[in-house]
Amino acid sequence: MDIDLRKLRYFAAVAEELHFGRAAERLHIAQPALSRQVRALENDLGVTLLRRDRRGTVLTPAGAQLLDDVGPLLAAAEAMVRRVTAAATATRVFTVGFMPGITVTPAVRALTARHPGLDVRLLRTGWEDQVEVLRDGRADVSIVRLPIDQKGLRVLPLFSEPRVVVLPTDHPLAGRPALTVADLAGEHLLQDPDAVPEWRDIAQELRTGERSDVPPIHSVEEKLELVAVGAGICVIPLSTATFYTRPDVVARPVEGLGPGQVCLAWPATRHSRLIHDFTDVAPALAPPPTSP
Structure with a gap:
């Protein structure tokens, strides 16, 4: 049919x-x-x-x-x-998706050293589309932060990094050098609780009412704006918090909060030489600094 x-x-x-x-x-x-x-x-x-x-x-x-x-x-x-149209062009194009806070330059340089003349393009993604750019062909590979829907994808772990909580500077907890997950259980989390299962599990035990809706958030910048005005807190990778430093929010380490995992993902049905070579060079990506 x-x-x-x-x-x-x-x-x-x-x-x-x-x-x-x-x-x-x-x-x-x-x-x-x-x-x-x-x-x-x-x-x-x-x-x-x-x-x-x-x-x-x-x-x-x-x-x-x-x-x-x-x-x-x-x-x-x-x-x-998209792939058929790209194949018809004279210059080979390879697109790498990446999440905020991740530096892809070392891997891109290593790939272009193997393939002189290759046009490598970078596509900044967010939590809502870091996998979709692979499914609809906007990116050939994507450097993602777990958790993701891995159906139909191959996923190569690259490195893990600490996660921190971001608070407004006038928050009662902002003056403490370090926090625990229990300290944050009563706070309004500005993201999917499944992305922070440590917080979710404790908060569910203590919650007495319905959790307030979280507005659609499309970027780190929007999330930090909401934190700054006191709408809630968020948990983000340390590298992201370091990259987006601003005077009206603070990042604090959280005891009991597991690290975030950074991986390389690509469609399981694709077996191009460029993807194979990128999987070779991607593990060389240096982890972000680990001190707040």
Whole structure:
């Protein structure tokens, strides 16, 4: 069965919005045209994907399954287009994604020494897209900070580094030279608790009410702004805290807080010579300084 990728994109928008009108605006098409395309996809598959009633739009079990499967499929198609387009250019291009605080210069220099004339491009990533840049082809490899979704990826550990808590300078704990995880259990963490399981486990035991929502945060700069105004605290790698030094926040070591792991990741289906050579030189990346 041949499935039209455009119909899958249209379905994904509706499934994510659960509203045909908002999905149509997002796709910049008319709502009736969007409805026709989704119905055509249902006819192609022979199943009902969405149900609409007075309460709104809901996914059927088949629709929920397709939504789980369609993201990687669309990302793979986008990655294929990027790689084919790049292959048609005269100059070889190799793109390295990297998280803030990580210096990639030594590995890039070692790679270009092996491949003179190679155009190495760097792509700064964040927690929300450090893996997505691999899945959609924006990067060939990515230097990531765990935890990540490793499905479909190969992951090579590079080094570990301490993590610190960042507090506003006027916070009651800011004057102490070192803290414990228990000291922070009652604080509002400005990140996914699963990224700091040590804090999560203690905070869950002590919490008496619902945890406040964390607003979408797209960069280290945004996170530090929120810390500075007293919206909460964050746990970040020491190298990142050192790189983003500012006078209205302080970084403190935390006893009982495990180190962060830095790894190299790339799509498991790719076996290019450039990726192989980068895996050779990446372990030479020097760990960041370990003193606050």
